[in-house]
Amino acid sequence: MRGGAPRTTLRRMNSAAAAPPHLIPVPPGVRIARLSTLELGRLGEDLAADHLARAGWQVIDRNVRVGRGELDIIALEGTTLVFAEVKTRRTLLTGVPQAAVTPEKVRRLRRLAGEYLLHSSPPHRDLRIDVLAVFAAQDVCSLEHLRAVA
Amino acid sequence: MPVARTLAVALTGLEGTVVEVEADVAAGLPAFHLVGLPDSSMLQARERVRAAAAQIGAGIAQRRIAVNMQPAWLPKHGSGFDLAIAIAVLAAQGDLEAEDIAGVVHLGELGLDGRIRPVPGTLPALLAARRAGVGRAVVPAADADEARLVEGIGVVPAEDLCEVLRHHGSRAEVHPPAPQQSLPAAARAPDPERRERLDFCDVLGQLQARRAAEVAAAGGHHLLLAGPPGAGKTMIAARIPGILPPLGNRDALDVSAIHSLSGGFDARAGLITDPPFEAPHHTATTASVVGGGPGLARPGAISRAHAGVLFLDEAPEFPSRVLEALREPLETGDVTLHRARGITRYPARFQLVMAANPCPCGHAWGRGDRCTCTPLQRRRYLARLSGPVLDRIDMRVEVGPVDLRRVDAAGEPSAAIARRVRAARERQRRRFAALPWTTNSQIPGSALRGDLAPERGGRRMLEEAVDQGRLTLRGHDRVLRVAWTLADLDGAEIPDGDHIGTALSLRGKDRT
Numbered sequence: 001m002r003g004g005a006p007r008t009t010l011r012r013m014n015s016a017a018a019a020p021p022h023l024i025p026v027p028p029g030v031r032i033a034r035l036s037t038l039e040l041g042r043l044g045e046d047l048a049a050d051h052l053a054r055a056g057w058q059v060i061d062r063n064v065r066v067g068r069g070e071l072d073i074i075a076l077e078g079t080t081l082v083f084a085e086v087k088t089r090r091t092l093l094t095g096v097p098q099a100a101v102t103p104e105k106v107r108r109l110r111r112l113a114g115e116y117l118l119h120s121s122p123p124h125r126d127l128r129i130d131v132l133a134v135f136a137a138q139d140v141c142s143l144e145h146l147r148a149v150a
Numbered sequence: 151m152p153v154a155r156t157l158a159v160a161l162t163g164l165e166g167t168v169v170e171v172e173a174d175v176a177a178g179l180p181a182f183h184l185v186g187l188p189d190s191s192m193l194q195a196r197e198r199v200r201a202a203a204a205q206i207g208a209g210i211a212q213r214r215i216a217v218n219m220q221p222a223w224l225p226k227h228g229s230g231f232d233l234a235i236a237i238a239v240l241a242a243q244g245d246l247e248a249e250d251i252a253g254v255v256h257l258g259e260l261g262l263d264g265r266i267r268p269v270p271g272t273l274p275a276l277l278a279a280r281r282a283g284v285g286r287a288v289v290p291a292a293d294a295d296e297a298r299l300v301e302g303i304g305v306v307p308a309e310d311l312c313e314v315l316r317h318h319g320s321r322a323e324v325h326p327p328a329p330q331q332s333l334p335a336a337a338r339a340p341d342p343e344r345r346e347r348l349d350f351c352d353v354l355g356q357l358q359a360r361r362a363a364e365v366a367a368a369g370g371h372h373l374l375l376a377g378p379p380g381a382g383k384t385m386i387a388a389r390i391p392g393i394l395p396p397l398g399n400r401d402a403l404d405v406s407a408i409h410s411l412s413g414g415f416d417a418r419a420g421l422i423t424d425p426p427f428e429a430p431h432h433t434a435t436t437a438s439v440v441g442g443g444p445g446l447a448r449p450g451a452i453s454r455a456h457a458g459v460l461f462l463d464e465a466p467e468f469p470s471r472v473l474e475a476l477r478e479p480l481e482t483g484d485v486t487l488h489r490a491r492g493i494t495r496y497p498a499r500f501q502l503v504m505a506a507n508p509c510p511c512g513h514a515w516g517r518g519d520r521c522t523c524t525p526l527q528r529r530r531y532l533a534r535l536s537g538p539v540l541d542r543i544d545m546r547v548e549v550g551p552v553d554l555r556r557v558d559a560a561g562e563p564s565a566a567i568a569r570r571v572r573a574a575r576e577r578q579r580r581r582f583a584a585l586p587w588t589t590n591s592q593i594p595g596s597a598l599r600g601d602l603a604p605e606r607g608g609r610r611m612l613e614e615a616v617d618q619g620r621l622t623l624r625g626h627d628r629v630l631r632v633a634w635t636l637a638d639l640d641g642a643e644i645p646d647g648d649h650i651g652t653a654l655s656l657r658g659k660d661r662t
Binding site for chain 2: 096101146147
């Protein structure tokens, strides 16, 4: 895919269907193929949180265990409280990362978000659930941000 | 990314509506939504489109895809929309230019490997597209012959999805599916020899029945042949299509469209010009004869026999529901079927030919010495052909056993009879040139009593029959129509007393 997307393209991602994903180099010393599934997921979440922070979001919480599940990233984009689910894959054999977010999983995310808001609610005006799909190739990760999926 | 639009055709019976298929590819979780009142076979298009596009190398984007078909209120069914859906989606994700596909009709079912398979009803679909002013249509290669019968529309035949993409100038890197052994197309072709072999010279004797068949063919009249088994009723009926003139342009188009819809149309020889011949078995259901089925009704035997012959052998054995269902089509020449999903109208201007035994054992003929049926059985048997049905039959002819001593050599060949029939039809065509009907059987009653009324002498005979209750008013009209045909066969300008007398005797008794 095309690299070095100008910032205007980034902002258009909301509506643009074929917006290019962001390319992030793999941190030095990390060998994707050697990582365990757990470590890979952790790496994806770190990259995603960094990406959101760089975009000016305020990351409030990460890996919050609520009831029987976990919310990967909770962040504020302006006045909108966003629950972000991060999916990381190093092969596309089973489909793109975001394909793993099934309607069933989306329903669970909604429930978890509700449960989270019961006991801690940072000040916000709107709510949203996003998916950050990370594809980790050998030395570069591509990150796609899907907004308001549920 | 703009919304991409292309066209397809939704068929409701023979009526087609041009449908706009629009696709939107948006950022979001991967999903494929198909809206606009599809039925379940159409919803399955999602899997076929996804697999077909992947197989030729132009994958469907892992995004939120929404395909809408408008008008959205019109129920759509079948797999013929696959190609249009695939093309709209590929254009929406940028593999095709939206301008290239707008205004082009796409018809075809997709195989998982990207091959385009034929769909029923290509002919009526393209006729509808032409009416809507569409100039170009992509059709399955297997349907190309059928599609080319529609003049004034550019037909692009395609074997697979890859060919369609290249036709629209796509720069996407695609490759055609690997060649495969396809099913032989010959299965669809009817036997062209079958009709040729049936000739009237095979029928021994039976002068009156042969004459009745000729009159029926010349005027498009309904005919009942009654007689013992083995007299040749079925032989005579099966040979009637052989003496009918070829179909005119309009009829040929209608008949071809119906057969395209019911899947029995081989377009390699052009439009169907032979009058169709349908002979359902007496176990046939009402739905199979008049048309029917769940959702939207499909054409039945009476529609497939449109502009041709519907032959009911052993007519009293048919369920009375089936026979009674023929009443309206016999009068109106079409059939309107109401179902929850919509109303369909099919043409059904067929010529009814029925054969009947006189009783269950078949031997109640002459003195009926060999008949083993009780009088009650005999009465019940013929009562199955109800009065209202019999009343609509123009001619009821008794076909007795053949007397071999009186049979002269071979009968007249079909070709000679066909010549007379054609001449009689030609006279009718000239007489009705400025009128909406084409054969004597279609003359409305008002015209029979007005411009086309025969001279007084003959009419008085009929009026007496009506007065005495031997003839219904409908029967009176039907006798006059047959009289006109007899006059046409004789080359007379107007039916005289002889013609009307013969027509009255051909009509037979009200109870055979």
